[in-house]
Amino acid sequence: MPKLTVNDVEVEVEDGSTVLHACEAAGVEIPRFCYHDRLSIAGNCRMCLVDMERAPKPIASCAMPAGDGMVIRTDTDRVKKAREGVMEFLLINHPLDCPICDQGGECDLQDQAMGYGLDGSRFSENKRAVDNKHMGPLISTVMTRCIHCTRCVRFATEVAGVPELGAIGRGESMEITTYLEKTLASELSANVIDLCPVGALTSRPYAFAARPWELNKVETIDVMDALGSNIRVDARGAQVMRVLPRLNEDINEEWISDKTRYAIDGLRRQRLDKPYARGRDGRLHPVSWDEALKSLASALRKAKPNMIGAIAGNQADAESLYALKSLMTRLGSPNLDCRQDGAKIGGNRAGYLFNSTIAGIDDADAVLIIGSNPRIEAAVLNARIRRNWLSSRMPVGVVGPKVDLTYDADFLGQDPAILDALADGSHKFAAKLKKAKKPMIIIGMGALARADGAAMLGKARQIAEGYGVVTKEWNGFNVLHNAAARVGGLDLGFLPARGGMDIAAMGKAAMAGKLDLLWLLGADEIDFEPFASSFVVYQGHHGDAGAHHADLVLPGAAYTEKDGIYVNTEGRVQYATRAAFPPGDAREDWTIIRAVSGAVGKSIGFDTLAELREALCAEYPHFADADEIAPAKWASFGGRAKLSAEPVGQAFDNFYMTCAISRASETMAECVRASSADHGAAVAAE
Amino acid sequence: MSIEDRIASDQPDSFAFSKDNEAEIKRIIAKYPKGRQASAVMPLLDLAQRQHENWIPMKAIELIAAKLDMAEIRVLEVATFYTMFNLKPVGKYFLQACTTTPCWLRGSDEMMRAIKDRYQISSGQTSACGRFSLLEVECLGACVNAPILQVNDDFYEDLDYQSTGALLDSLEADAPLAVGSVLGRSGSEAAAGATTLAAGKPAKATKKRSAANA
Numbered sequence: 001m002p003k004l005t006v007n008d009v010e011v012e013v014e015d016g017s018t019v020l021h022a023c024e025a026a027g028v029e030i031p032r033f034c035y036h037d038r039l040s041i042a043g044n045c046r047m048c049l050v051d052m053e054r055a056p057k058p059i060a061s062c063a064m065p066a067g068d069g070m071v072i073r074t075d076t077d078r079v080k081k082a083r084e085g086v087m088e089f090l091l092i093n094h095p096l097d098c099p100i101c102d103q104g105g106e107c108d109l110q111d112q113a114m115g116y117g118l119d120g121s122r123f124s125e126n127k128r129a130v131d132n133k134h135m136g137p138l139i140s141t142v143m144t145r146c147i148h149c150t151r152c153v154r155f156a157t158e159v160a161g162v163p164e165l166g167a168i169g170r171g172e173s174m175e176i177t178t179y180l181e182k183t184l185a186s187e188l189s190a191n192v193i194d195l196c197p198v199g200a201l202t203s204r205p206y207a208f209a210a211r212p213w214e215l216n217k218v219e220t221i222d223v224m225d226a227l228g229s230n231i232r233v234d235a236r237g238a239q240v241m242r243v244l245p246r247l248n249e250d251i252n253e254e255w256i257s258d259k260t261r262y263a264i265d266g267l268r269r270q271r272l273d274k275p276y277a278r279g280r281d282g283r284l285h286p287v288s289w290d291e292a293l294k295s296l297a298s299a300l301r302k303a304k305p306n307m308i309g310a311i312a313g314n315q316a317d318a319e320s321l322y323a324l325k326s327l328m329t330r331l332g333s334p335n336l337d338c339r340q341d342g343a344k345i346g347g348n349r350a351g352y353l354f355n356s357t358i359a360g361i362d363d364a365d366a367v368l369i370i371g372s373n374p375r376i377e378a379a380v381l382n383a384r385i386r387r388n389w390l391s392s393r394m395p396v397g398v399v400g401p402k403v404d405l406t407y408d409a410d411f412l413g414q415d416p417a418i419l420d421a422l423a424d425g426s427h428k429f430a431a432k433l434k435k436a437k438k439p440m441i442i443i444g445m446g447a448l449a450r451a452d453g454a455a456m457l458g459k460a461r462q463i464a465e466g467y468g469v470v471t472k473e474w475n476g477f478n479v480l481h482n483a484a485a486r487v488g489g490l491d492l493g494f495l496p497a498r499g500g501m502d503i504a505a506m507g508k509a510a511m512a513g514k515l516d517l518l519w520l521l522g523a524d525e526i527d528f529e530p531f532a533s534s535f536v537v538y539q540g541h542h543g544d545a546g547a548h549h550a551d552l553v554l555p556g557a558a559y560t561e562k563d564g565i566y567v568n569t570e571g572r573v574q575y576a577t578r579a580a581f582p583p584g585d586a587r588e589d590w591t592i593i594r595a596v597s598g599a600v601g602k603s604i605g606f607d608t609l610a611e612l613r614e615a616l617c618a619e620y621p622h623f624a625d626a627d628e629i630a631p632a633k634w635a636s637f638g639g640r641a642k643l644s645a646e647p648v649g650q651a652f653d654n655f656y657m658t659c660a661i662s663r664a665s666e667t668m669a670e671c672v673r674a675s676s677a678d679h680g681a682a683v684a685a686e
Numbered sequence: 687m688s689i690e691d692r693i694a695s696d697q698p699d700s701f702a703f704s705k706d707n708e709a710e711i712k713r714i715i716a717k718y719p720k721g722r723q724a725s726a727v728m729p730l731l732d733l734a735q736r737q738h739e740n741w742i743p744m745k746a747i748e749l750i751a752a753k754l755d756m757a758e759i760r761v762l763e764v765a766t767f768y769t770m771f772n773l774k775p776v777g778k779y780f781l782q783a784c785t786t787t788p789c790w791l792r793g794s795d796e797m798m799r800a801i802k803d804r805y806q807i808s809s810g811q812t813s814a815c816g817r818f819s820l821l822e823v824e825c826l827g828a829c830v831n832a833p834i835l836q837v838n839d840d841f842y843e844d845l846d847y848q849s850t851g852a853l854l855d856s857l858e859a860d861a862p863l864a865v866g867s868v869l870g871r872s873g874s875e876a877a878a879g880a881t882t883l884a885a886g887k888p889a890k891a892t893k894k895r896s897a898a899n900a
Contacts, residue, residue, distance in 0.1 A: 131688035163757030168689060168766040177689055179759040180744075 136183030161406025228568030273584025313522030317564025334500030338489030344453030372444020458638025
């Protein structure tokens with residue numbers, strides 16, 4: 001622990017820290033462009049120069065290891081002059097186009113030029129101009145503005161694991177580009193926009209849409225995958241303009257996936273803004289809320305309680321799940337399911353959580369992935385696995401399709417029999433698991449959402465118990481979900497009650513004419529064919545598959561338009577906040593359910609969100625602990641049946657379109673087109 | 687200058703190293719510690735350039751990336767960093783003229799003028815006949831015999847307008863002049879002959895000393 005003095009303040013910093021860290025510890029702000037906490041040190045912008053005693057010239061504080069007894073000064077004339085000099089050099093070739101630059105108002109170069117620069121330039125030659133580069137549908141480039149900090153290059157190489165960005169040429173003709181200007185083939189590519197300290201890389205879908213100071217900024221939670229990434233939603237009036245990551249060391253650090261960031265233009269398209277009912281002509285016609293509630297109430301009264309079913313979608317908030325469950329209970333229906341894909345999970349909590357926690361990935365020293373492609377199912381989590389692999393080269397085994405995970409992995413095959421071989425130790429990867437001190441199993445919906453899912457889960461548990469995946473201090477048994485609502489739904493038991501039917505049974509019953517009414521809470525990803533003869537109620541925010549098959553459509557709110565509780569794949573309870581209002585006559589989902597319960601004369605009780613949450617937390621106390629994980633106790637779960645021979649797959653293939661919002665998004669559609677054009681073979685293989 | 691401007695617009699469909707070069711590549715890679723094979727990128731680019739008429743096609747860059755387990759962009763970064771790697775076709779005789787201060791003081795302008803007068807080309811261009819390409823380069827490190835014109839791998843020194851013309855004549859006839867000073871200087875000794883150590887060769891002394899050491 002070196003002790004050093006910064007501007008007469010003595011600080012002690014951890015071993016391996018740099019002078020820049022020490023300055024920050026002493027409360028001194030150091031301007032920087034190339035240095036970034038989560039990337040390797042480049043030391044090429046020279047903005048962080050400070051004075052060190054006995055050094056003949058200023059030193060780059062980001063690249064100088066902190067040493068015992070160093071005396072650092074940041075307030076000398078020489079430091080001031082050095083910063084002014086560096087800033088003047090940086091601005092030599094930087095265009096003065098801030099008024100037409102999207103970075104304006106949130107630009108490091110702008111801010112630091114104000115803080116540390118000179119008021120004028122002595123440069124009277126021509127500035128250089130650089131051709132803009134094509135980097136795909138998400139990243140807009142104005143390369144003349146680039147100051148060559150190489151943050152984007154380091155991000156692509158280190159974090160995203162797609163070394164496609166680089167700096168070609170040298171000196172004044174140095175340029176940042178992708179290899180032959182291909183689209184950056186990463187699910188995390190748009191993070192380079194946040195990293196870029198100037199306006200060289202800006203957001204293409206958001207180009208010239210708004211200035212940062214006119215946006216209403218709301219901190220909330222993402223629902224595009226089951227990680228519950230912390231995001232900030234910037235809205236102007238009723239329109240969500242952009243999504244940015246928010247720092248959360250335990251979940252997404254400061255990255256988010258491209259889908260999280262850019263699916264939001266889907267919030268403006270194909271929205272359900274009034275109730276619809278299917279008329280005699282077989283088409284949906286707009287109706288008033290009164291008519292909609294009346295017709296639903298009469299349908300509910302007519303239906304036999306045990307012939308009513310409810311299926312929840314992947315983005316439902318816990319409140320609406322709880323409200324719908326309460327209503328179903330009041331109606332006397334046991335038929336609930338929140339597992340659209342038919343995953344065989346539920347019951348014991350340790351059997352459906354990412355038990356090690358996402359941050360726990362950093363500690364693992366061997367990983368076995370079963371039926372999942374974390375790169376597309378949870379891109380930010382995959383970056384964490386990659387980071388661990390980069391430093392430790394831990395063995396990663398995959399039972400599932402062969403894909404590029406951005407790190408080296410042993411693809412053991414797709415045959416479920418491999419799991420048997422791993423369980424009895426006859427497989428060669430078993431030795432690597434055995435050797436590991438903190439082995440980890442990640443099992444995804446590719447293994448669980450199949451007929452023998454319960455047996456898969458049981459087999460995975462058997463492997464976990466056999467290889468020390470679960471010990472007193474360590475629980476490396478992880479279920480990786482891809483639905484934001486899933487863990488919340490399982491936690492509050494949105495599952496078939498005693499004698500109730502699950503989604504498959506409901507389908508069978510409907511085929512036999514034994515399902516009068518089916519309530520879909522934002523469920524778009526199911527097979528609708530069996531339910532053709534049932535009265536289908538769709539409550540949701542998009543005119544997607546669910547609404548097309550519905551007899552009655554109740555317009556709900558999307559995730560940015562309501563306060564809601566979501567539980568992520570680790571079991572972390574997070575409270576999302578409303579950033580905009582739902583369009584037209586659409587309402588927050590729990591209020592719709594509450595209104596229906598009143599209309600049908602089976603009131604579920606609560607009249608405000610606070611009352612609902614009180615009831616929810618009284619029944620399931622862990623929902624009250626925001627940002628906390630209630631650890632799950634290890635117990636027996638999963639089935640013992642024989643595994644079928646069907647190859648183990650992954651949850652889905654198309655990263656960009658997984659929900660009603662992303663399917664409605666033009667940006668996501670463009671990403672699909674771009675990735676199949678530039679990397680056709682790769683996408684086909686994935 | 688985007689990447690399209692840096693590389694040849696007409697790229698071959700494939701590239702493979704010759705058998706001899708494959709053996710050489712093995713030898714080169716073996717020089718570096720295991721896992722550090724990427725260090726061999728510059729010798730491999732050089733081999734590719736020598737094998738492929740003095741320029742490197744993109745297929746060669748991709749092949750080298752695959753051979754050294756590097757990202758393609760990393761190889762391209764190296765290839766574009768050094769002016770010695772040609773990413774576009776050049777003539778049979780690739781003339782690299784040094785115009786840095788010592789050469790300039792000693793008349794590199796005259797040397798350049800001789801080339802320009804004859805082929806009407808400036809730096810970065812190839813003559814109409816396609817056999818001569820000119821590139822103005824920074825210090826070639828032979829200032830003592832300035833000015834210098836590097837023709838492919840060889841240095842021609844002490845050039846002026848006349849002698850540059852004579853050199854180009856010889857290249858056109860495919861019978862290049864003797865490499866080195868066109869004045870006939872030996873190494874970098876003075877133009878009028880050696881002025882020091884004239885008494886005798888120091889070789890004996892060296893021998894004695896090494897014998898004593900042994």
